[in-house]
Amino acid sequence: xxxxxxxxxxxxxxxxxxxxxxxxxxxxxxxxxxxxxxxxxxxxxxxxxxxxxxxxxxxxxxxxxxxxxxxxxxxxxxxxxxxxxxxxxxxxxxxxxxxxxxxxxxxxxxx
Amino acid sequence: xxxxxxxxxxxxxxxxxxxxxxxxxxxxxxxxxxxxxxxxxxxxxxxxxxxxxxxxxxxxxxxxxxxxxxxxxxxxxxxxxxxxxxxxxxxxxxxxxxxxxxxxxxxxxxx
Numbered sequence: 710x711x712x713x714x715x716x717x718x719x720x721x722x723x724x725x726x727x728x729x730x731x732x733x734x735x736x737x738x739x740x741x742x743x744x745x746x747x748x749x750x751x752x753x754x755x756x757x758x759x760x761x762x763x764x765x766x767x768x769x770x771x772x773x774x775x776x777x778x779x780x781x782x783x784x785x786x787x788x789x790x791x792x793x794x795x796x797x798x799x800x801x802x803x804x805x806x807x808x809x810x811x812x813x814x815x816x817x818x819x820x
Numbered sequence: 821x822x823x824x825x826x827x828x829x830x831x832x833x834x835x836x837x838x839x840x841x842x843x844x845x846x847x848x849x850x851x852x853x854x855x856x857x858x859x860x861x862x863x864x865x866x867x868x869x870x871x872x873x874x875x876x877x878x879x880x881x882x883x884x885x886x887x888x889x890x891x892x893x894x895x896x897x898x899x900x901x902x903x904x905x906x907x908x909x910x911x912x913x914x915x916x917x918x919x920x921x922x923x924x925x926x927x928x929x930x931x
Contacts, residue, residue: 713841713878714914714915714916715916715918724837726870728870730824730825759880761877762872762874767825767870767871769872769880771839773918802930805926806925807826807828807884807925808923810920811919813918814917816916817912817916818913819912819913819914
């Protein structure tokens with residue numbers, strides 16, 4: 710899992726916010742999620758991701774991409790498409806996706 | 821805490837992605853976070869928020885707002901500003917904020 714906030718780069722760039730609810734400890738979910746997190750790194754224009762999940766609750770993954778084309782390439786990935794189908798059939802109770810163009814960012818780090 | 825994904829509304833609208841790392845169980849954090857989650861609901865143009873935190877890891881809160889003016893109003897709130905200062909002094913190891921204009925959204929709900 711990602712353990713650091715993703716620092717912004719020079720805008721514009723894109724954030725894809727994926728929020729989901731699924732049953733705890735569902736078969737195969739953790740392995741597939743980990744595989745997707747590796748696979749997305751191969752997409753040209755992928756910047757980074759952040760992921761958090763409250764036990765028994767909501768999961769939020771935010772993927773950052775350079776442009777629309779890099780998001781489209783990730784959406785066209787066959788293994789990703791298969792994982793999405795499996796997610797709808799087997800894992801997710803609900804999810805929302807918001808695709809957004811980042812206009813500004815800032816960060817803080819304790820000295 | 822929010823337990824449902826926020827469904828999109830007709831775009832454009834804004835997503836503010838706030839990702840943070842802090843010490844576990846720091847004094848006063850949970851109370852202040854809960855207070856902020858109540859307070860933000862009073863901001864005209866506030867749509868909703870999603871929040872998740874991996875135990876011992878990253879926290880992600882995404883706030884959705886109608887427009888730039890509603891984000892600015894939340895940033896001007898004195899109690900919010902005081903909480904942000906306290907966060908930098910006492911709680912956060914690091915955080916990043918990405919302010920992004922949502923261009924499209926979609927969601928899934930199990931039938």
